[in-house]
Amino acid sequence: MYGAIEAGGTKFRVAIGESPSLVADATIPTTDPETTIAAVIDFFGGHDLKAVGIAAFGPLDLDPASDTHGSITTTPKPGWSNTPLKNRIADALGVPVGIAVDVGGAALGERRWGAARDVDTFVYFTIGTGIGGGFFTGNRIHTGYGHPEMGHIVIAREPDDDFVGHCPFHGACFEGMAAGPAISARWGDRVANLHSREEVWDLEARYIAQAFRTVTYVLAPQRIIVGGGVLQHDGLLDLVRSHLSRELAGYGMAALAGSDLANYVVEPELGQDAGLIGAIAIAQDLVG
């Protein structure tokens, strides 16, 4: 059996399993690190685990040569900066522990058991309260100097939009223009109350298409998987495909501008469990 932890800003989900079929799971509120991590360790106590995988909110120290590898670094979340998440779990349980940033873990889950089983190079996006992207290539989740922060790429303000942007760092970056809080701030209402307004979703699709064009030209991925709360709007993905076709304008990866887009921009298959299932895959890779 493997242990899996999806460490989020509001809750930790923990599970035990050997595959995407989890045999036990629980949810632990994210309070202070001491309390939350103690509850995580308590959940796993008594189980005979081969390894544990963690898919965690970031930013994380993922430098393999670092003494603080697997720590949360500087986060606005009170009390959690410089928390050695991986090392505390490993010390308490005495088994190998692996860690990836949340979208990286979800990407690994989709690669092994979901919407990316048949491709080697793909991007996984989540668009909700924030925007994150993970990139998988060469049989691993990509990290370089650190992990990607794809929510903060440059996009161009659409001509019919005068919203200043909602990102405290970059203003009108992708996340600042297209995450849930940006949609709410622009239109003056909760996202849940905006589903009947076509102009909201056409503009949203244009920003997502801009970002996917950029990612397409930087990475030439074989697929883009996109989930998250904002994608719950019916028909948004078709709008994104349509605007992406226009954005690509037939240049490079030209076949994508045609019918292949339906197989290029797709929904996740593991849904809300992608991170947790990805953590099982992280654990597998440690001992497999």
Added chain:
Amino acid sequence: MYGAIEAGGTKFRVAIGESPSLVADATIPTTDPETTIAAVIDFFGGHDLKAVGIAAFGPLDLDPASDTHGSITTTPKPGWSNTPLKNRIADALGVPVGIAVDVGGAALGERRWGAARDVDTFVYFTIGTGIGGGFFTGNRIHTGYGHPEMGHIVIAREPDDDFVGHCPFHGACFEGMAAGPAISARWGDRVANLHSREEVWDLEARYIAQAFRTVTYVLAPQRIIVGGGVLQHDGLLDLVRSHLSRELAGYGMAALAGSDLANYVVEPELGQDAGLIGAIAIAQDLVG
């Protein structure tokens, strides 16, 4: 000895060597494929080669499973569309032949013998008549669905700029706003005549910094190497670093916003020979 070919739109450069020190080289004008390729084969005739590497203008078919792997696909260059460049050279010389897109080859050269010897994940940009970017990670030049086309990513028009953009596909993409022809069209003069105008280079640096921010957040590279004709302007790289620091705004890869930028955005070490030397590296990898 290895053979090296740098296949460009106006000239082919060919060389023989075992390392970055080339022992023989020649330049062949790019006319029609028959004539040009025959001259290339003629140059190598009589030499005992172990393998040949090609760094070529694209777009290229780089799908390893494709029958037309190593072909130039659809190019505006008259007569060159669907030219099986790799296979013609391989058939004529009877040795293994490898191929990469030009910026990918240059990236490989810089990795082995140049400005990226000490890093595993980096981006190589060339900014001149066009803009191209190659990405190296996991010990290889990255390709996915195809090769990247980093010149065509989204950037945001700067508030003091009303230039419509010069890209026939995307208008105001990175290449459409910041390549040499875009600079000339915006300011109404040849780039060579604009060196004394500070506003030209400050704006240019802002566009390059936008693109480097996006690439930083998508790839988290350890370094960005940037060369090409536009970078010949004294002081441009310092301006780029300064604007990139502002663009990153201390978010993610935060250390880069400080003094590390001088080691993050750097010039190539192999200069004009990066592609040709990269082709030697491509050949080495085939048999080494």
